[in-house]
Amino acid sequence: MREITLSQAVNEAIAEEMRRDPTVFLMGEDVAEAGTPFKVLSGLVEEFGTERIIDTPISEPGFVGLAVGAAMTGARPIVDLMFGDFIYLVMDQLCNQAAKQHYMSGGKLTVPMVLRTNMGATRRSAAQHSQSLQALVAHIPGLKVAMPSSAYEAKGLMKTAIRDNNPVVIFEDKLMYQDKAPVPEEEYLIPFGEAFVKREGRDITLIATSSMVQVAEKAAMALAQEGIEAEVIDPRTIVPLDEATLIESVKKTSRAIVIDEGHQSYGVTSEIASRLNEKAFYHLDAPVMRMGAMDVPVPFSPALEDLTVPTPQAVVEAARKLCGGEMIHAA
Amino acid sequence: MAKAKTNTEDYLRMYRQMVRIRTFEDNANQLYLSAKMPGLTHMYSGEEAVAVGICEALTDDDRITSTHRGHGHCVAKGAEFKEMFCELLGKAEGYCRGKGGSMHIADQSHGNLGANAIVGGSMGIATGSALRAKLQGSDDVTVCFFGDGATAQGLWYEVMNMAALWKLPVIYACENNGYSEYTKTEEIAAGSITARAEAFGIEAHQVDGQDVMAVNALAQKLVARARKGEGPFFIELMTYRYHGHHVGDINREYYRSKDEEKDWKDNRDPIIRFRAHLVSEGIASEDEIDAINAEIEKDAAEAVAYAEAAAYPDVSEVDMHVYAA
Numbered sequence A: 001m002r003e004i005t006l007s008q009a010v011n012e013a014i015a016e017e018m019r020r021d022p023t024v025f026l027m028g029e030d031v032a033e034a035g036t037p038f039k040v041l042s043g044l045v046e047e048f049g050t051e052r053i054i055d056t057p058i059s060e061p062g063f064v065g066l067a068v069g070a071a072m073t074g075a076r077p078i079v080d081l082m083f084g085d086f087i088y089l090v091m092d093q094l095c096n097q098a099a100k101q102h103y104m105s106g107g108k109l110t111v112p113m114v115l116r117t118n119m120g121a122t123r124r125s126a127a128q129h130s131q132s133l134q135a136l137v138a139h140i141p142g143l144k145v146a147m148p149s150s151a152y153e154a155k156g157l158m159k160t161a162i163r164d165n166n167p168v169v170i171f172e173d174k175l176m177y178q179d180k181a182p183v184p185e186e187e188y189l190i191p192f193g194e195a196f197v198k199r200e201g202r203d204i205t206l207i208a209t210s211s212m213v214q215v216a217e218k219a220a221m222a223l224a225q226e227g228i229e230a231e232v233i234d235p236r237t238i239v240p241l242d243e244a245t246l247i248e249s250v251k252k253t254s255r256a257i258v259i260d261e262g263h264q265s266y267g268v269t270s271e272i273a274s275r276l277n278e279k280a281f282y283h284l285d286a287p288v289m290r291m292g293a294m295d296v297p298v299p300f301s302p303a304l305e306d307l308t309v310p311t312p313q314a315v316v317e318a319a320r321k322l323c324g325g326e327m328i329h330a331a
Numbered sequence B: 001m002a003k004a005k006t007n008t009e010d011y012l013r014m015y016r017q018m019v020r021i022r023t024f025e026d027n028a029n030q031l032y033l034s035a036k037m038p039g040l041t042h043m044y045s046g047e048e049a050v051a052v053g054i055c056e057a058l059t060d061d062d063r064i065t066s067t068h069r070g071h072g073h074c075v076a077k078g079a080e081f082k083e084m085f086c087e088l089l090g091k092a093e094g095y096c097r098g099k100g101g102s103m104h105i106a107d108q109s110h111g112n113l114g115a116n117a118i119v120g121g122s123m124g125i126a127t128g129s130a131l132r133a134k135l136q137g138s139d140d141v142t143v144c145f146f147g148d149g150a151t152a153q154g155l156w157y158e159v160m161n162m163a164a165l166w167k168l169p170v171i172y173a174c175e176n177n178g179y180s181e182y183t184k185t186e187e188i189a190a191g192s193i194t195a196r197a198e199a200f201g202i203e204a205h206q207v208d209g210q211d212v213m214a215v216n217a218l219a220q221k222l223v224a225r226a227r228k229g230e231g232p233f234f235i236e237l238m239t240y241r242y243h244g245h246h247v248g249d250i251n252r253e254y255y256r257s258k259d260e261e262k263d264w265k266d267n268r269d270p271i272i273r274f275r276a277h278l279v280s281e282g283i284a285s286e287d288e289i290d291a292i293n294a295e296i297e298k299d300a301a302e303a304v305a306y307a308e309a310a311a312y313p314d315v316s317e318v319d320m321h322v323y324a325a
């Protein structure tokens, strides 16, 4: 199968959906000629013109609001938010407006829009350009949240997001845009709420999102050397969450670590861990462990920044302890 | 209050400050190109007369807020090269102990409340600083620097309204360099930018941002009036950035022509223009100016070498400073 980058995969998904459905359009800052600072959207304006690939002023709440209104009245907008950190600027439009229209109208209004943005630290971009804020939006009922872990997921999830009748937020890891993966030429979609078992194993379940899937896979390879067989599962969407696949795995392995690049406290890892506690408690041999980013703003200095994110080494050490029966959080 | 910049010493200081900014940026760009600087940075080269003309009208008690393109503001407000280069390289002796980097550099000792990586993100902070001055009966003035692109942020209109209602001592300084990232200003700004401030009853000025004397003369007047409670004010400074949007933006002909860049550099450079003025007025000789330039280059080279050799923060600092004591 051909291999393409995550960036190309996103580009293809959007182009295919724009060809298929004339109501799909895209807007954001420097999306047209510039094709975004990460060059993900290069070439789209040549095919679809500036009527459908629209450069906006630096007015995030404004253009997200426009997307909500356009979506409520028959269009399918994709909004490009240059950095995930700018989610804070658009919270009202996203969480008070987009997320609630369907419910507040008793099911009469829909907001079929996609907000594509990014996440991920270690790019030396400091505290306001490095955050992973998926937990913030996942907290709000009415929003769906996808977190592609490779080019394959990025394409299939984007196409599903565009066809979904709800507001969907997609977080791409900005360090993965140039990573290649096999992606079929033929059309495919990835349904929301279906986790993917990346690697099978009997001893411990590593549940990981986005780029943390790579971290978990590296850890699993190292653990295999020591005779510990780790199962790696990528939920692919955190809302909706495929609980069944996660629970089934934990019933088999009896141990789990949840890895996500958002801050650990009150985060995605906490949510998944507590669901496992509630629904698989009697199958567990050890507490479910969370591994998120440190609860600090992302520091600029490389000497500090690298300490803040989960690493394969840290996962290996934690897995070893859990499998060895050591109490990690013993009082 | 700062004196009017009419004597030799003041003129030479303005010249020095502009050259210090240009030299700082040349070195920062070199650090990026030689892969010694982590991340990306935005060069202020070409816009020196804006920061210097304004900051030379301020005292250390006056505050400024800065932007992602913030090295110029930082130098102009009095910062030292050593601490600045240390910050850019993420070293412990940097102004922010390496935690902020280029986009968050701040220098409280000279009243610089910090650069900001959110476009328009400091408009509230600057206006709040002015509110504090008024509430506490202090006569300091706050200058809020931002770009033309930032005028698209709704926050500005909210804070301008309050600043005008309450006559706050804040000066909004819009550095209109013709572009926000890869887009021309006329494609993202409807109508007139000065008229937007005027709609709130705020006195607005447009000035040639490549003419340090014009910028400084205007800033002196407005700062003095703001101190007396006649603010807020708005200044649109017409200027140009010589480099790409950031140091990595090298192939940029798709949005900006080489001819246009050459025209600004050859015909409107703020340093060349001011230097010619100093010489023709007999304020300094060519030799004296060359000596100033050489001394600044030496200072910068020493500061870079110092920063390269300086230590990174200890790992224990990673969770320090999340909460104040």
Ligand SMILES: Cc1ncc(C[n+]2csc(CCOP(=O)(O)OP(=O)(O)O)c2C)c(N)n1
Binding pocket: A029, A058, A060, A082, A086, A089, B068, B069, B117, B118, B119, B120, B146, B147, B148, B149, B150, B151, B175, B177, B179, B180, B181, B245
């Ligand atoms: C709220 C927000 N939106 C977008 C960006 C990305 N961004 C960084 S600088 C920039 C352009 C800013 O243009 P302008 O205000 O004119 O300043 P200049 O870079 O020209 O000095 C953009 C869009 C950001 N940092 N913050």
Ligand SMILES: [Mg+2]
Binding pocket: B147, B148, B149, B175, B176, B177, B178, B179, B180, B181
């Ligand atoms: Mg600009």
